[in-house]
Amino acid sequence: MTQIELKDVRKSYGAVDVIHGINLSVDSGEFVVFVGPSGCGKSTLLRIIAGLEDITSGAVEIDASVVNGIPASERGLAMVFQSYALYPHMSVYKNMAFGLENSKMPKAEIDQRVREAAEMLQITDYLDRRPKALSGGQRQRVAIGRAIVRDPRAFLFDEPLSNLDAELRVAMRKELAALHAKIGGTMIYVTHDQTEAMTLADKIVVLQGGVVEQVGKPLDLYNNPQNAFVAGFIGSPRMNLLKTTAEADGDGIALTAGNMRVALPAVSGISPGDTVTCGIRPEHIAISDDTGLDDITAKVFLSEQLGGETYLYCEADSIDNLTIHQPGQLPVNNGEVLKLRFDRAQMHLFDADGKVITNGVSS
């Protein structure tokens, strides 16, 4: 069981700063996912923890001891690479045994550990094969097996599923979750796929441009995003983020953009004239027949009928795209004009800087 702590970690390549002072703690046995768009520094951060990259300043602590100067080989961590990085000239067995041989473990114990891990990952039949003769999913298992046999202090995964096809990715995702439940080690997982993050994580770290945007449990991030970036990044399909202007409306305020007008009770932090980003998830937009209560009139330009659910992509003046997600089958055709109403309790409001004003507005 291992605790990892990052204290004001900075990293720059020459004059270019890639990590701007990150503070983070990973608790023992926790499954932490680093998520963010490409180039946000999540892989660099993982490599810093692994010891494959030096840091410019700050401290990395593993179990309360600073490991800044300790090379990767002595940190006791195991890493699964995006490319799997299996040694092509060794059999699966040798691949898994390599790390143990390097730590001078007795042959019998190596054998026992490799076979146990192979059993767990169902790769016993391939132990004598070379990686070349394995499919993508099998190689992935071997790469994970190579990490497991070492019984490391923590597991690091660098986008391990991104080379697999969609179906296999879902299957491996479930296996990884099951694996974590079974062996319970500290795991840090890097991905750009927010679905993986949501399904696997105990704790998600959203990164952008080398800074931590928000850290929290998956549903916390989903329900209470701290800024517009996290709101837009977490959730699929994306949350609709509409740029509006606040106007006085009786006792309360109204958010307007083109023909959209969302009347709200007074919200502390918003005064008339402010620019407010109104975030509303596709599933929280209802199609309203009741003329008095609609917030916006929009034209459907694409209707996707998936059978069990329906996606409608709409446009209105000054709004390019408004996505609506409804369960079941809706008899809506392209070009139809709909009156829509936003669920006030699920509405997220952000100020001009993207900081959250409120998550959920009372109606």
Added chain:
Amino acid sequence: MADATANRVTVGTLLTARRGNGKLHWTDIFTYLYLGFGILLMFGPVVWLVLSSFKTPAGLLEFPPTMLPLGQISVEVEGYDDPLPVFRATLEDGTQKDLAQIRRIGIVSQMVDPANPENTYKVPISDRTPVREFRIATENYVEPLQRFNFGRYLWNSVVVTVVATAITLLINSMAAYGLSIYEFRGRNAIMLFVIGTLMIPITVILVPVYLVVTSLDMVNSLWAVILPGAATPTGVFLLRQYMLTLPRDLIEAARMDKASEWQIYWRVVLPLAMPAIAVLAIFSIMWRWNDFLWPLIVLNRSEVYTLQLGLNAFQGELDVQWHFILAMTVVTLIPVVLIFAFLQRFITTGIANSGMK
């Protein structure tokens, strides 16, 4: 089953392969002519060398030259010191007789009957033809190998080539690892320095290196040939460029797997760099086997001669023993050919099966 036999490539199908489906296109004819010319050009001299190496000295000097090892028969005749060449002569009375030629004066040759050495004849040279026989002169091989200690030279050459190649591969690959995978300050500067030494021809450093070798008391030992050329900038460069193409992830995976730098080199990088190592091995073997100038300078005693120096010894100032030179050239060729035939598979196979997507 039928398909399997149809698709099997035999020498026959390979030699009669054609473009398209069985019809003889003009490019087929052109290609075969071109390739045939290429074979003649490159393989012809080798064939000539091998055939000639079995000729007797007389057969070698014959004009017009023959392709096969045909040699004029010569006999010992009582009263003459040297063996005399045998001709079939047509005598004045029209009879034919096998006679040995004593000497030739202008267009008349003076001949003797080997059976009756008292009977001499004068025959115009137009009336006689040499009597030849097909004879493989194995003594061309046996004699130098036994009498001139060529076996020893062969052994010396093998020792020099094997030991020097092993040392070259080891230290060059270690240097290449350092310059491609191990990270340290000034790596590129050192690489430039190594590449820079390529520009210095051996003739320039011949004397200084000789002085070093002398003061280390290595003259007339095989180490004097092996050590000075063991580190080659070409080899370092070749291996480094190949190692740079190895996926970075593999090295980092090994680092995560607690491998020391030596283990990464020995157990991960070296096996993966095998194709490049094989190429360098072939180069090194050829350099060492054919090396002449440097051994000539540092090896002065015949018991440490390499093959190339041994060959040189047959070439006197006045007399060149072609039959021995040709035969021993064949001997020197054999190992290189065998090694190339064996190693060239490595160059073509497994260059990039790194097991990564």
